[in-house]
Amino acid sequence: MLLLLIIIALILLIVWELWICEGAHLGRRVVVWLYDLAATRYDGIKHFDADWERQFLGEPLEKLLSDLPRPRLLDLGAGTARTFRALDKVSRIPNPEAGLHPPDKRLLVGVEPSGAMMELGRKKVGLGHEWVQGLAVPLPIAPASFDLAVCLEVLEFTPHPKRTIAEIVRILRPGGWALLTNRIGWQAPLIFGRTVSRQRYPDYLRELGFEAVEVFPWQVDYDIAWARKPWT
């Protein structure tokens, strides 16, 4: 009987770690390996709705980028290029008022540790985007070199979310903006040590060096925050 209970507990532990935590407590190599394995199924699992992505991701990003002469955007944990696809959707809508940049005037860089995710992302968006295969910590990017950093549905899978955020602060120029999701919902507290509550999230970001923090509901399992690196 005891043996049966131990076996059931072990199975539950494995399911919890692999299904909910995506290997987060087993080290970054395991997380990346799982994404390599799941890459071809990723978009199907996520059910991205192209119009929703354009409206709630592409348009707000484009609004910020269009104020800058030569905007530089970094997507950390870029996956299958969700952010770039949302931006592409906006730039395909003819709108002379929008002040969109020709592709050669903007720098869009995806950092992604999983080779399989990155290859799929690269194929989906084609030329005009740069890709760097790398991890969040250390982020293989020069300090103060980006105007905008996006990090969607990634923090909870990195070994040290605080260090990941510190790296994002480091690579942003003063006055640069970050767009960061925070895992919520019933699964979030089960990803031990990798998530913070939605009540605590704004202070958490302020303590890590951001100002002008604003948090919004985003998707079933995530809130999203806009946060600015201080000018000085």
Ligand SMILES: C[S@@+](CC[C@H](N)C(=O)[O-])C[C@H]1O[C@@H](n2cnc3c(N)ncnc32)[C@H](O)[C@@H]1O
């Ligand atoms: C849930 S997916 C999100 C992908 C994309 N941002 C999106 O919203 O579709 C998580 C991504 O984080 C990446 N990732 C996992 N661990 C990472 C780490 N330590 N540093 C950077 N990226 C990581 C994975 O390879 C995967 O592409």
